[in-house]
Amino acid sequence: xxxxxxxxTTVAVGHPRxxxxxxxxxxxxxxxxxxxxxxxxxxxxxxxxxxxxxxLRLRSNPQYSAxxxxxxTAAAMHDLILGxxxxxxxxxxxxxxxxxxxxxxxxxxxxxxxxxxxxxFELAVTKGPPARQDRETATAVLGDIHQGRxxxxxxVLHQHVANPDVLARLTDQLERSWxxxxxxxxxxxxxxxKLSTVLGPANSHGSAAARQRVWSTMxxxxxxxxxxxxxxxxxAELPWSIVELGLSSAAPQRPPTISGGSDSDRPLDRSxxxxxxxxxxxxxxxxxxxxxxLLCEEEVDRSCAxxxxxxxxxxxxxxxxxxxxxxxxPLDRSxxxxxxxxAQIQARLRKEAYVLHARRYLAEGGPIHPxxxxxxxxxxxxAQPYLSRLWARLHGRDVWQEPCNDVDDVRSLLEGxxxxxxxxxxxxxxxxxxxxxxx
Amino acid sequence: MRLVTDSGxxxxxxxxxxxxxVAVLEASGAxxxxxxxxxxxxxATQITxxxxxxxxxxxxxxxxxxxxxxxxxxxxxAPDEPRRIExxxxxxxxxxxxxxxxxxxxxxxxxxxxxxxxxGIAGLDRAxxxxxxxxxxxxxxxxxxxDTLDSDVTELLAPHAAALITHLRxxxxxxxxxxxxxxxxxxEIGVDGLAWPELYAALDDSGTIPELAPQSGRRxxxxxxxxxxxxxxxxxxxxxxxxxxNWTAVPPAIFDAAENTVEWSVEVDGTAVVAVVQAAVIGPxxxxxxxxxxxxxxxxxxxxxxxxxxxxFPLVDTQQRPVTESAAWDHDWSTTAVIIGxxxxxxxxxxxxxxxWARARLDRPASDAFLAEIMxxxxxx
Numbered sequence: 001x002x003x004x005x006x007x008x009t010t011v012a013v014g015h016p017r018x019x020x021x022x023x024x025x026x027x028x029x030x031x032x033x034x035x036x037x038x039x040x041x042x043x044x045x046x047x048x049x050x051x052x053x054x055x056l057r058l059r060s061n062p063q064y065s066a067x068x069x070x071x072x073t074a075a076a077m078h079d080l081i082l083g084x085x086x087x088x089x090x091x092x093x094x095x096x097x098x099x100x101x102x103x104x105x106x107x108x109x110x111x112x113x114x115x116x117x118x119x120x121f122e123l124a125v126t127k128g129p130p131a132r133q134d135r136e137t138a139t140a141v142l143g144d145i146h147q148g149r150x151x152x153x154x155x156v157l158h159q160h161v162a163n164p165d166v167l168a169r170l171t172d173q174l175e176r177s178w179x180x181x182x183x184x185x186x187x188x189x190x191x192x193x194k195l196s197t198v199l200g201p202a203n204s205h206g207s208a209a210a211r212q213r214v215w216s217t218m219x220x221x222x223x224x225x226x227x228x229x230x231x232x233x234x235x236a237e238l239p240w241s242i243v244e245l246g247l248s249s250a251a252p253q254r255p256p257t258i259s260g261g262s263d264s265d266r267p268l269d270r271s272x273x274x275x276x277x278x279x280x281x282x283x284x285x286x287x288x289x290x291x292x293x294l295l296c297e298e299e300v301d302r303s304c305a306x307x308x309x310x311x312x313x314x315x316x317x318x319x320x321x322x323x324x325x326x327x328x329x330p331l332d333r334s335x336x337x338x339x340x341x342x343a344q345i346q347a348r349l350r351k352e353a354y355v356l357h358a359r360r361y362l363a364e365g366g367p368i369h370p371x372x373x374x375x376x377x378x379x380x381x382x383a384q385p386y387l388s389r390l391w392a393r394l395h396g397r398d399v400w401q402e403p404c405n406d407v408d409d410v411r412s413l414l415e416g417x418x419x420x421x422x423x424x425x426x427x428x429x430x431x432x433x434x435x436x437x438x439x
Numbered sequence: 440m441r442l443v444t445d446s447g448x449x450x451x452x453x454x455x456x457x458x459x460x461v462a463v464l465e466a467s468g469a470x471x472x473x474x475x476x477x478x479x480x481x482x483a484t485q486i487t488x489x490x491x492x493x494x495x496x497x498x499x500x501x502x503x504x505x506x507x508x509x510x511x512x513x514x515x516x517a518p519d520e521p522r523r524i525e526x527x528x529x530x531x532x533x534x535x536x537x538x539x540x541x542x543x544x545x546x547x548x549x550x551x552x553x554x555x556x557x558x559g560i561a562g563l564d565r566a567x568x569x570x571x572x573x574x575x576x577x578x579x580x581x582x583x584x585x586d587t588l589d590s591d592v593t594e595l596l597a598p599h600a601a602a603l604i605t606h607l608r609x610x611x612x613x614x615x616x617x618x619x620x621x622x623x624x625x626x627e628i629g630v631d632g633l634a635w636p637e638l639y640a641a642l643d644d645s646g647t648i649p650e651l652a653p654q655s656g657r658r659x660x661x662x663x664x665x666x667x668x669x670x671x672x673x674x675x676x677x678x679x680x681x682x683x684x685n686w687t688a689v690p691p692a693i694f695d696a697a698e699n700t701v702e703w704s705v706e707v708d709g710t711a712v713v714a715v716v717q718a719a720v721i722g723p724x725x726x727x728x729x730x731x732x733x734x735x736x737x738x739x740x741x742x743x744x745x746x747x748x749x750x751x752f753p754l755v756d757t758q759q760r761p762v763t764e765s766a767a768w769d770h771d772w773s774t775t776a777v778i779i780g781x782x783x784x785x786x787x788x789x790x791x792x793x794x795x796w797a798r799a800r801l802d803r804p805a806s807d808a809f810l811a812e813i814m815x816x817x818x819x820x
Contacts, residue, residue: 347447363781
């Protein structure tokens with residue numbers, strides 16, 4: 001064994017999160033088969049759509065979301081799941097009822113598990129098990145899902161902004177809000193310098209604690225606000241071009257419109273109505289959403305805020321994301337990163353590009369068919385799709401006031417965005433080859 | 440278990456050769472790889488962790504304590520930092536990777552199976568293969584808690600309803616069983632459009648299936664593929680030869696996977712000296728748009744294949760001037776290379792090895808063979 005090798009005899013403390021869920025699930029006994037896989041564990045979607053959000057409620061109990069949990073946390077999770085046994089059995093019965101009704105109505109839109117699981121649990125909590133002969137509830141639920149609550153909300157939005165008085169009031173508010181944002185005389189250097197800690201290697205508990213301390217100061221720093229305000233000033237000196245980053249189609253950034261206007265889908269070009277529509281589309285799982293007039297007013301202020309985001313922690317996260325994004329180039333082996341986190345993401349992206357090569361979707365380092373040239377070139381400008389998606393996630397968090405104050409959460413957000421952009425890119429590379437089948 | 444860093448990621452298991460001999464599977468947080476012609480043995484699995492915290496399935500493979508040990512031992516590393524770690528008492532549980540390996544092989548078969556008319560290696564039925572991979576993927580959903588390149592079941596099923604309707608007529612119980620499983624899955628995940636409503640209806644009303652006349656013989660993908668085109672034209676060529684297609688240079692399901700299937704000649708066309716290239720195609724995809732290059736010392740040329748794998752293109756010298764007829768007659772063509780698709784390094788031995796493996800799979804289908812392989816073996820008399 002070489003000198004740099006280390007021998008680790010780790011005493012395993014704690015339990016993998018999924019194994020805890022799996023064991024608790026099996027302890028539920030019969031009655032949940034439709035929510036279970038062939039081996040008796042919960043289906044992936046059962047965990048994703050019911051256990052995590054509705055039983056363990058990860059949003060308010062982040063301790064249950066760690067990949068490995070401490071023994072006492074594991075015990076608490078186990079008890080929570082078993083404590084919901086009756087509801088889970090009722091939810092399973094509701095799922096059977098809905099599936100039956102789906103089949104009867106010959107509905108084939110959407111993934112049944114994905115769409116129905118949360119509703120089934122909700123029904124289980126509010127109604128208990130389905131009553132015999134109660135087909136009305138199932139019919140009503142399917143109608144609600146497939147005719148679309150979101151579409152109804154979007155219609156309300158369109159009616160609201162079709163009112164000329166509303167439009168005038170929002171336009172007026174927009175002009176004032178836009179004027180209120182001013183760049184000050186604040187150096188971005190110190191803020192950016194701290195990123196090497198926040199995006200640095202995560203080795204020990206000591207460094208994790210230091211990282212959190214630094215991040216806490218960064219989200220209170222005025223620099224991200226100021227950079228965003230500078231992005232709308234002529235000849236301002238920004239460390240990057242918001243056009244090249246894909247955040248805006250013009251520099252300096254232009255004031256947003258209430259509706260229509262630009263065809264651009266760049267985050268900072270999007271109209272207020274477009275942004276509210278996005279919020280409504282993502283709101284399917286939410287009970288609490290402000291009413292639409294309020295949502296519009298708030299969105300006017302948000303669209304005028306620096307980076308199109310109201311809270312400082314979101315602005316700081318976007319600036320952090322920009323610094324990561326400019327270092328990512330999946331097919332370029334020569335790139336070296338200033339930040340450990342960016343290097344880690346880059347290493348993953350390269351492995352994922354290798355998977356495409358191993359599957360004959362790419363030749364080594366380039367397209368395997370000229371048809372893919374455009375998509376492969378897009379891969380070189382990774383920052384744009386990365387920042388569009390990061391911005392959309394931050395926008396969602398800004399609307400629902402979910403914080404970005406936990407540095408590990410922010411890091412995993414930055415990693416998650418890279419993961420989904422990479423998947424999206426690779427699916428396009430695949431699709432470019434498969435076009436031939438149709439063509 | 441020994442873990443080493445490789446390009447900034449932790450991995451365990453052997454170093455593997457380059458594609459095409461590797462079968463890979465992208466699970467959440469890790470890429471698993473096997474050498475395609477290795478005996479199915481867990482020790483030969485390479486696992487590269489792209490994101491250990493997302494590999495929430497690891498306890499199924501290493502046991503709970505193994506999972507926890509890995510999670511607490513592997514620190515992120517810099518791309519150029521060589522590290523090694525030895526974890527005692529952590530091992531892959533026997534059999535825990537069998538399903539994943541089978542899936543990886545299924546994906547490999549979809550992309551690399553060396554169908555060849557020249558070599559007599561029967562093609563695999565794409566609809567049956569894709570449906571079986573889709574059903575297996577659903578069975579392995581615990582490994583795909585995040586969406587990955589390999590978790591998309593809809594995409595595997597969607598194109599095949601029409602082909603499956605045709606297969607229903609075969610009356611083969613193995614096929615019926617697979618189609619039922621695939622259709623049930625499609626129904627649940629909401630695959631619709633194309634011929635799916637007809638397929639659902641055909642299966643709902645299962646009484647009608649046996650009444651359909653059994654089809655005589657199976658649709659043979661070869662029969663649909665374009666035949667070899669006409670040979671070189673008219674007058675005797677200035678030079679001629681054969682070349683082989685590098686598999687890693689071209690998309691699948693276009694070219695015959697045998698050696699020496701690319702016939703080329705240098706001819707005079709009017710006043711121009713041209714290369715005429717014909718690559719043997721097997722389909723069902725067209726060769727349209729695939730590039731072809733000829734290189735021979737100071738002479739070169741680049742063209743684009745048509746649907747049937749044919750291209751004619753002018754040859755030029757190093758200054759991009761057209762090659763004259765007399766210069767062409769004087770040229771030594773003995774070192775001519777004809778390259779189909781991307782410019783890659785791949786050996787004939789690698790391809791030979793894969794063809795050997797494929798023939799063995801057809802001769803004696805493995806216990807975990809895909810139905811598409813079994814059907815190909817049975818048609819291969």
